[in-house]
Structures are given as structure tokens and as C-alpha cells.
Amino acid sequence: MDILVKILYAIIAIMVATIWGLTLVAIVRKIYARVHGRFGPPLWQPFIDIIQTHARRAQVSHGLMFYLGPVFRLAGGLGTFLFIPIIYNSAVFGNFSMAGDVLLVMYFIFFGQLGMALGAGEGGHPYSPIGVARGLAQMATFELPFSLAVIAVAIQYHTLNITNVVAAQQGGILNWTLFTNPLAVIAAMLSLLGMNSHAPFSLVKAPQEIPIGPPIEMNGSFLGILQTNRGIFTAAKLVLFMNLFFGGAAHPNIFVALLIMMVKTFSIYMFSVFIGAAFPRFRPEQSFRFFLKWPTIIGVLSVIFIAYF
Amino acid sequence: MEKKYIDEIEKEMKLANEGLPEHERKFFSDARPSRIEPLNKHLENFVNWARSKSLWILAFGTGCGSTELRPLMTARFDISRYGISGRPTPRQASVFVIGGYASMKTIKRIVRSYEQMQGPKYVIALGSCTINGGMYYDSYNTINRIDYYIPVDIYIAGCMPRPEALIAGFEELKAKIRKGECDGMNKYADNFDWYKENQKKIIKDWNMPDYNW
Numbered sequence: 022m023d024i025l026v027k028i029l030y031a032i033i034a035i036m037v038a039t040i041w042g043l044t045l046v047a048i049v050r051k052i053y054a055r056v057h058g059r060f061g062p063p064l065w066q067p068f069i070d071i072i073q074t075h076a077r078r079a080q081v082s083h084g085l086m087f088y089l090g091p092v093f094r095l096a097g098g099l100g101t102f103l104f105i106p107i108i109y110n111s112a113v114f115g116n117f118s119m120a121g122d123v124l125l126v127m128y129f130i131f132f133g134q135l136g137m138a139l140g141a142g143e144g145g146h147p148y149s150p151i152g153v154a155r156g157l158a159q160m161a162t163f164e165l166p167f168s169l170a171v172i173a174v175a176i177q178y179h180t181l182n183i184t185n186v187v188a189a190q191q192g193g194i195l196n197w198t199l200f201t202n203p204l205a206v207i208a209a210m211l212s213l214l215g216m217n218s219h220a221p222f223s224l225v226k227a228p229q230e231i232p233i234g235p236p237i238e239m240n241g242s243f244l245g246i247l248q249t250n251r252g253i254f255t256a257a258k259l260v261l262f263m264n265l266f267f268g269g270a271a272h273p274n275i276f277v278a279l280l281i282m283m284v285k286t287f288s289i290y291m292f293s294v295f296i297g298a299a300f301p302r303f304r305p306e307q308s309f310r311f312f313l314k315w316p317t318i319i320g321v322l323s324v325i326f327i328a329y330f
Numbered sequence: 331m332e333k334k335y336i337d338e339i340e341k342e343m344k345l346a347n348e349g350l351p352e353h354e355r356k357f358f359s360d361a362r363p364s365r366i367e368p369l370n371k372h373l374e375n376f377v378n379w380a381r382s383k384s385l386w387i388l389a390f391g392t393g394c395g396s397t398e399l400r401p402l403m404t405a406r407f408d409i410s411r412y413g414i415s416g417r418p419t420p421r422q423a424s425v426f427v428i429g430g431y432a433s434m435k436t437i438k439r440i441v442r443s444y445e446q447m448q449g450p451k452y453v454i455a456l457g458s459c460t461i462n463g464g465m466y467y468d469s470y471n472t473i474n475r476i477d478y479y480i481p482v483d484i485y486i487a488g489c490m491p492r493p494e495a496l497i498a499g500f501e502e503l504k505a506k507i508r509k510g511e512c513d514g515m516n517k518y519a520d521n522f523d524w525y526k527e528n529q530k531k532i533i534k535d536w537n538m539p540d541y542n543w
Binding site: 050054057058059060061062063066069070072073074076077078079080081228232233237238239240241244 | 366368377380381383384404405408410411413415417418419421422424448449450515543
């Protein structure tokens, strides 16, 4: 019975995360539109888009791996999400947090991309391997500063459990990793720019040169699943960052805690959105070089700093 | 019926793909497009509403009319307010805006892109040239009526129509979709041979499969 209740809670948490993630995507479109001097699509546009993609009458498939690509991607998004506690000390939004889950989450962030690479390659369109190659290369480079930041956090709190990391940051804003270990947070936030793939690191989808990259052959429900995953994955990444670096969301009242979660994830997301709205796109080699230079150096410094001082 | 005859009929139903060289034919599909019936009434009404609220234009400018799409996308007219956005690949797009005159070369690409779009798909023909040839009515390398080659849902007359006219056309298309009257995909499948015949009359260097998936 216990596991059934947990599954029910997980489904509720997934629903909330999907809706919040898609709303964030819509808000971001709106912000970009305002920067361009437009009004932008309405807030419910991503939801209608998902219904519309699933409502296509004909769908072209390119074999078994083509089916599995979006499924792996969604599994990656769900896997990332399900092991992160959204709200600290909450039964409903605690998810399946356990010892060592931060390693699992970092694996799942990569897993979806690999699945997508297999599926997109099966499509046979020359642009999708280009997008995949760029995506995986960029991923390998931005994972480096992010991993260093996570290692610094793990050394700092002597744990690999996200719930324990959040617990260690309770009791005031000055206990956040942001203030106790600022170098790690800077490295991680710079890698978040790549993770969210807004400009200047939007080379994976690059609509003008490699028309939207990996999902170019994806149509109908395949694309619908990818878009759903975009909502879940966005929410999962932001919640992970909130938990590791910004004190998590903790409040006895669950609705207040959800509100705290929304405000914090929104603010974290806006960091990459504002940079994305202000800068043009990097070329692949510029982007890789950027991540391997300053964020990595800051990440190494953060590990040294936390280990020896 | 004997199996021999069934096999023969099935063979005749397959597309010949005669434009392709012999050794390449096996790489391409030889199936015809088939008619796909709509869902039941209420479900179809709902998905038609969703389809009309989220139109994805294929970003392929086929003539001078596509210059009118740029002000539509950007700050002055901002078509994303109406749930319309551009998609760079025909696989994901649902609306094909034929931007004005279609030359012999372009009509080949138009047919290819149109067939690759996944239904239900809608076509907006923009400008006088798509209706009767417009100022190119006697040109040797421009087609006169786009309707002979792909099914068209909405015509927007004018040379050039203003972006406002395009927005009005999109609103008209939305109303038609919600009524369930835009069935170009099935129309194309039903009259496939007629459309193919017309296309092959115009396109002399037919070096692609008869139906592009």
C-alpha cells in the first residue's frame, strides 16, 4: 500500500512539474517577445501545441529506434525529476530521494541526450547528426564545471544526498551554498547557461543553420513527447539547482513551499533567459572553449577552496 | 478472387517511381497516400480547435509573397499573438503558405515539401499569381493555378496582399478548420492520380519518387 501512495504522490508531483515547466517555457517566450518589441504567444500556447502535435492524423516513423528516441528522452527527464525532492520534508513532493541520488540525477541528465541521439540518428536526416554531435560535445563541456561544482558541494556537506544538502542549508539565507561556497555556485550557474541551451549556447537547435537540429525528423506525437519532456526537464533542472545552491523550498505549509519553489526556480531561470535575450549565438568551437576555460577554472578553484580552507 | 489476381491488382496500385533510376527505386516507398478518416464528432471538434489555435507555418518562401511573412513574424504585426509560428521542417509544419508565383523549378519543391508535411495540412495561396497567374499569366516558366497541383484551402488575392490581409486569411483558415472543412490531405489522397498527372505535365525533370513521404 505504501508504494501505491508513493506512486500517487509521484504522479501529482510530475503533473505539477510539467505544468510549471511548460508555463515557464511560455513565460520565457513572452519575455523574448517583449525584448523583440512583440507581444508574444499566450501563456497556454505550449499546452495547445502539445495537444495539436498529438492530434496529427499521419505520422512518419523511421524504425524502432526512432520510436525509442523520444521515449528515452522522456525517461531521462522523468528520471532526473523523480529523484529530486521538490519540497524539503514533504511527503507529497519529496519524490524518491535517497542516499547518493545526486549521482543518479547527473547520470539521468546525460541519459536523455544519449537516447535522443540514437533516435535522431535513425531519422536519417543529415542535420540531426550535426545537431546531436554539437549537443553531445557541448554537454560534455558544460558537465565539467557542473560536476566540479557538485563535487565541491558534496565535500562541503559530506553527503551525496540532495535532501541532506537541502537540510544543511536550512536556517537562514546565509546558510545557502550561494553564500557559503560562492565559487561553486558561479561555476554551476555558468554551466546552467549551456544546460538550458538559450543563446549564446543555442547551437544545438540553431533554427537558421541546422533547422532545429536533432528533432528535425520528429513529427506528431514524437514531437509532442519531446515538448512534454521540455517542461518536465526544465522544471527538474531548476529544482535541482534550487536544492543544491539556493536553499531548496522548505515551509510547513505545502502551498507556501510550492510558492517559494516557483519564485526561486523562476529567478534561477531568468538568469539564463536575460543572458540569452541579450547575446547572439556562439559558434560551436567558441562555446566549447568557453566552458572549458572560465567555468572549469572556477569549478576547480571551488573544489580546492572548499577542501583546504 | 484468386491470389494471382489480387497480387496483380496490388502491383498495379503500387507507384511505379519511374523518375528514379532502377537501382535507386528500392530505397523509396512505393505506397500511395491513403485517406484517413476524422475522429468521432466531439473529439474531432476538440482537436480541430487545438489545431486552429496552434498553426505552424512551413518556413519556405516560394516566391516574392514570402517577403510579407517577415513583417508578420516580427514586431510590427507579430503573428505569434494568434498562436501561429514558423517551423523550419515540413515534418512539423501544418500550414504551407504559397508565397506568390510558383515557377517550374519551385513547383517541384512545393510538391515535395507538401507531401512531406504530416496531415492534417493546410495551404494558403497568397497573391494573385496563385489564382490565375497574375502578372505572369503568359510566362513560359510560371504556373498559373496552384490549385491544379496541390489542394488549396484559402486564397488571399492581391499583388501584394498586405500583412493585414494575411492575418485576415489566417483567421478565415482558423474558422474553416474549426468547422472541419479543411480536408486537403484527404482530397489529395482521393484525387492523387489527377494531381500527379498535372504535376508531371509541368515538371519535366521528374527525378524523385512519385510520392514523397
